[in-house]
Amino acid sequence: MRQTIDPHNLPQHIAITMDGNGRWAKSRGKLRVFGHRNGVKAVRETVEAAAEIGIKFLTLYAFSTENWDRPESEVNALMTLLVSAINNETKTLMDNNIKLSTIGATQNLPQKAKNQLIKAIEKTKNNNRMTLILALSYSGKWEILNAVKELIKKRVNPKNLNEQLFQQYLTTKNVPDPELLIRTSGEHRISNFLLWQIAYTELYFTETLWPDFRKDDFKKAIIDYQNRERRFGKTAE
């Protein structure tokens, strides 16, 4: 069993469902927003760790399609937090040569958030050490339906449709599928994240609540992944 990260067997792409902010706040007698605010620290640590380790793509589930159904005050707080986090962290992204991108129905975000995102994406577009992908107003079912709609609009001949072509219609079209998906807070669910892309992804669950997630927790997940045998439906031989 490995105890340290093998730099020759790194996942190229790691996806994370950042869960447990609300419970973290509640256990301290605070409002949920307090948990989200402290979640930003965990985002910073994780992004830094991923870049240092040499991960090429990091996708964070920051806001799901279903999250729009939360109370308006929480949605507003999350959007405000997003704007300020991006504003505050763009310099760190530049210093660390990290490119920012998004997946999801970002057209549905408030104008302020859209503007902030466009600015940061434009500014970081030539960075190439790692790509940080924020899933915003995203869900796997939305993405697959969206792809089907596009295929129909383009009148793609069903005879020509295969996995490779279908993938080109997903929001992750130029990104390899994640080898590892991490979910915090002890929940063992996919919750509509990257449904197509996780066909053979290794799943890692930790009890740690997102605001407590630190570099060592991230490294532990990678080491756990490296101790697994991936067979993609084949036998080990």
Ligand code: FPP
């Ligand atoms: C899940 O916890 C977390 C979210 C819905 C939002 C995640 C957002 C951040 C960490 C901050 C902003 C992000 C970026 C990328 C700058 P929950 O509210 O579902 O917690 P619970 O399950 O305990 O209720």
